[in-house]
Amino acid sequence: MPLLEIRNLVVRYGEIEALRGVTIAVEAGQVVTLLGANGAGKSTTLRAISGLAKPASGEILFDGESIAGLGPEAIVRLGISHVPEGRRVFPGLTVKENIMLGASNRKASAAQISREADAMFDLFPDIRAFADALGWTLSGGQLQMVAVARGLMAKPRLLLLDEPSLGLAPVIVQAVFRIISQIRKDTTVLLVEQNARMGLSVADHGFVLETGRIVLGGKPDELWGNEAIAAAYLGGHAKASA
Amino acid sequence: MDLVLQLLFTGIGIGAVYALVALGFVLIFRATNVVNFAQGEFSMVAAYLMVVFSVDLGWPYWLSFLIALGGMALLGVIFNLGVYYPLRHRTFLPVIIATIGASILLSNSVLAIYGPQPQVLQGWFDTPGIQLGPVYLDSQYLLIIAVTIALVFFNYWFFEKTLLGKKLQATSQDKEMASLLGISVSTMIMITFIYSAVLGGLAGILVAPVLFVSIQMGSTIALKAFAATIIGGFGDVAGAIIGGLALGVIETFGAAYISVPYKDGFAFLVLVAFLIFRPQGIFGERVAEKA
Numbered sequence: 001m002p003l004l005e006i007r008n009l010v011v012r013y014g015e016i017e018a019l020r021g022v023t024i025a026v027e028a029g030q031v032v033t034l035l036g037a038n039g040a041g042k043s044t045t046l047r048a049i050s051g052l053a054k055p056a057s058g059e060i061l062f063d064g065e066s067i068a069g070l071g072p073e074a075i076v077r078l079g080i081s082h083v084p085e086g087r088r089v090f091p092g093l094t095v096k097e098n099i100m101l102g103a104s105n106r107k108a109s110a111a112q113i114s115r116e117a118d119a120m121f122d123l124f125p126d127i128r129a130f131a132d133a134l135g136w137t138l139s140g141g142q143l144q145m146v147a148v149a150r151g152l153m154a155k156p157r158l159l160l161l162d163e164p165s166l167g168l169a170p171v172i173v174q175a176v177f178r179i180i181s182q183i184r185k186d187t188t189v190l191l192v193e194q195n196a197r198m199g200l201s202v203a204d205h206g207f208v209l210e211t212g213r214i215v216l217g218g219k220p221d222e223l224w225g226n227e228a229i230a231a232a233y234l235g236g237h238a239k240a241s242a
Numbered sequence: 243m244d245l246v247l248q249l250l251f252t253g254i255g256i257g258a259v260y261a262l263v264a265l266g267f268v269l270i271f272r273a274t275n276v277v278n279f280a281q282g283e284f285s286m287v288a289a290y291l292m293v294v295f296s297v298d299l300g301w302p303y304w305l306s307f308l309i310a311l312g313g314m315a316l317l318g319v320i321f322n323l324g325v326y327y328p329l330r331h332r333t334f335l336p337v338i339i340a341t342i343g344a345s346i347l348l349s350n351s352v353l354a355i356y357g358p359q360p361q362v363l364q365g366w367f368d369t370p371g372i373q374l375g376p377v378y379l380d381s382q383y384l385l386i387i388a389v390t391i392a393l394v395f396f397n398y399w400f401f402e403k404t405l406l407g408k409k410l411q412a413t414s415q416d417k418e419m420a421s422l423l424g425i426s427v428s429t430m431i432m433i434t435f436i437y438s439a440v441l442g443g444l445a446g447i448l449v450a451p452v453l454f455v456s457i458q459m460g461s462t463i464a465l466k467a468f469a470a471t472i473i474g475g476f477g478d479v480a481g482a483i484i485g486g487l488a489l490g491v492i493e494t495f496g497a498a499y500i501s502v503p504y505k506d507g508f509a510f511l512v513l514v515a516f517l518i519f520r521p522q523g524i525f526g527e528r529v530a531e532k533a
Contacts, residue, residue, distance in 0.1 A: 050422060076424040088419040090412045097408050105424030110405045154424065 001064055003028040003188050004049070004080075004158055009058035009068075011041075011048050018044040020212040021058065026158070026205075031180070031189040033199040035223075036209035042192040043085050045209070046160045049190070050082035051075040062158070076105040081156035085163050087147040091136035095127055095146050098135055102153025113153075120149045123182065126175070141172035148179060152187070159183065161191045165198055177202055200224070244376035249494050255383030256452070257490020258390035262445035263467035264474070264482035265397065266438035271477055272414035273434040274326060276337045280345035282464020284439045285446025288314050289455045290352050292447050293361045303366060310447060311440055318439030322432050330431075349457050360454035363447075386448045393441070394483060401479070410434060462506075466493075469513040475523030484524060488512075 002025040011019040019041045026032045034042050047053040049060060051072035060068040067075055076082070081102075089098050099117040100110075108116075121128040124145045130138060138146065144164055151159055161180070165173040173195070181202050183189060193199030200206050200220040208216040208223065216223065263281060270278045291313050295306030325344045329337045365382040372379050401407035413420045413430040421427050445463065453459055467482075470489045474481025489509050496508030516523060 052418065052422070072418075072421040073424050073426055076422060082422050084419065084422065088416055088422075090415045090419070092415050093408060093411060100405070101408060101412050101420075101423050101425065104409060104420075113405070150423070 002026055002061075003063060004190065005059070005061040006045070006049070007059040007061075009045070009048060009060065010056045011044050011053050012056045013044075013053075018053075018212055019048065019058075022209070022212070022214055024207050024214060024217070026188060026190050028157075028188050029184075030204040031184050031191060031202050033191045033193055033203035033206045033220075034209060035193060035196050035199055035206060038194070039211075040209040041212045042209055043162055044212075046082060046084070046162050046190070046192055049075075050080060050160060052082075052084075073105075076154055076156075079155070079157035080160065081105075081151040081154035081158070082160040083147045083151040083162060083164070085166070087140075087143040089135040089138065089143045089146045089150070091134065093135055094132050095135065095138070095142075096131040098146050099149045099153055102150035103155075105154045116153065117149075120153065123152075123179065124149050141168050141175070144168060144172075144176055145179070148176070148183075152183065156187060158188045158190060161189060163192055163194060165193065165195045173198060245498070247377045249498050250491060251377055251379060252383060253491030253494030254487055255380070255386050255490070256449075256494065257470075257487035258386045259445045259449040259463060259486075260467045260470045260489050261390055261483045261486025262393065262441050262448075263463050264470040264486045265393075265479065266441040266445075267467060267471050268477055268479055268482045269434050269441075270438045271471075273410065273431050274330075274337070276326070276334050276341065277468075278438070279338065279341040279464070280321065280325075280348060281438065281442050282460035282462070282467070283345045283348040284314060284317065284442030284460070285449070285463050286455075286457065286460030287317060287348055287352065288443030288446040289363065289450040289459065290356060290361070291443075292363055292450060293356075293455055297361070297363065303364070307366075307447060311443055314439045314443030315436045317443075318436035319432065321439060322435035326431065326435065327428070345460075349460065353457050356457075358457065360456040363450040363455050365451035382448070382451050386452075389444065389448060390483075393444075397479065406433075466506075466509055469509055471523075472513060472521075473516050473523055475525035478523070478525040481523055481525035 004026040006022055006024050009019050009022040010017065022041065022045055034045060036042050044053055048055050051070050051074070055068045059066060062078060062080060067078065096117050099120055100113050103113045103116065121131065127142050127145045130142060148161070148164065164176045168176065177198055180189060180191065184202065191199060191203065200223065203220050206218065206220055206223050207214050216226065263285060266281050266284065267278065270276065288310050291310035292306055295301045295309055296303055321344065325340045326337060329340055366385055367381040369381050371381045401411060409425045410430050410433065413425060413427050417427050449463065466489055467486060470485035471482050473488060474485025489512065492512055493505050493509045497505040520526065
């Protein structure tokens with residue numbers, strides 16, 4: 001049984017049908033990458049899984065149980081942690097406080113959470129020096145590190161990562177993806193990326209979304225092997241890093 | 243010089259009341275992005291609750307005080323569930339109008355029960371005050387200042403040193419993200435309303451012996467407190483407190499040296515000056531952090 005299974009998921013924003021029957025499965029222990037152009041519905045898929053967007057129809061099963069229609073607070077308690085687009089680090093709280101709040105989905109003492117947040121800096125040494133800096137003072141790459149660290153504090157069984165490379169310099173993107181390949185040892189990851197090359201480099205499986213529908217799914221080399229798809233969605237060399 | 247010290251004391255005392263109410267404004271604004279126009283009525287209702295328990299029923303002052311604050315906490319819960327919660331997904335305008343409606347409902351309910359005659363509430367202490375050198379320290383003003391100082395420290399400790407305080411801050415900065423982390427946003431907002439109602443109530447109970455207990459006391463205090471939040475920098479906790487104290491001192495000196503009838507006018511003159519020359523308030527640049 002897959003850890004996460006989505007069947008015929010439809011999500012509407014008013015009149016607009018953002019997802020028109022998305023079906024994907026994520027096996028435990030895998031990194032699955034969702035690719036697609038702007039507006040294809042990648043973020044909406046993640047928002048539906050984490051409870052931010054209400055499905056109009058279709059099923060979302062986590063560990064075999066339906067979670068469609070639950071609120072975000074309930075879903076993160078089940079073990080799905082969503083690191084949304086734009087990092088969303090609390091600007092008026094320090095880096096350490098941001099990371100500590102990542103544990104809000106589970107019962108633990110403040111002292112325990114503080115120790116875990118300190119330990120998180122071993123995985124993210126680049127932000128250790130900024131532990132007491134306020135969120136708004138950080139750069140994009142640092143914010144991304146904080147956002148992922150905060151997401152991991154939930155001790156998720158499934159981590160949803162939305163466009164972690166967006167707006168980052170190539171060297172920072174590589175650092176972020178190094179972290180993703182470390183995370184995958186313990187956590188299942190559903191990754192949304194526009195940067196197809198990077199996204200597939202860490203993936204066990206990939207799906208391509210186009211205007212609210214899955215048009216292709218398979219192992220990374222199969223996706224690369226499909227010439228028409230590679231040209232249209234995964235981009236040539238020029239578009240790959242765009 | 244003696245008069246200056248005396249006025250400074252009185253000004254800080256009355257300013258502390260504005261600061262407490264202003265703090266209530268700011269906390270609710272930060273959590274919900276809405277100005278609660280019934281914040282002043284919280285003070286008025288609490289003062290009347292004191293009159294009911296302490297004067298009418300003759301219960302001990304401290305007991306009446308605790309029950310009145312308990313009543314304010316309950317009012318905070320009812321206010322949140324009845325006024326804010328049903329409209330939480332709407333824009334700020336319906337919510338603001340609902341708070342204005344609630345404010346009218348509260349003041350007219352009290353009017354219907356108690357009639358228009360102002361009531362008198364004794365101060366906490368039997369001693370009217372103490373003479374310290376050239377300055378006479380009114381005991382009620384001393385109490386107001388002491389409580390305000392204690393609350394400023396409590397507020398700092400609560401919001402800066404506790405995990406719950408951090409969750410409240412996170413909720414006020416980004417509700418959607420807070421909910422993604424498993425923070426119960428509706429609980430955080432409930433706590434904010436309870437805390438603001440108790441703060442407003444505390445201000446009303448403390449200032450009641452200095453003023454009369456009347457239906458209008460709420461709107462008078464709230465207008466000054468609102469001016470204080472703008473002077474301090476809207477949405478800023480430290481700004482609300484500094485703004486409140488500054489306003490109390492300014493109007494006290496204005497009344498003493500320029501004109502007593504225009505006492506309230508000075509507060510609003512300062513407000514208008516701030517709106518023209520420094521609309522972001524004293525701590526205005528820090529408000530931008532929230533955006």
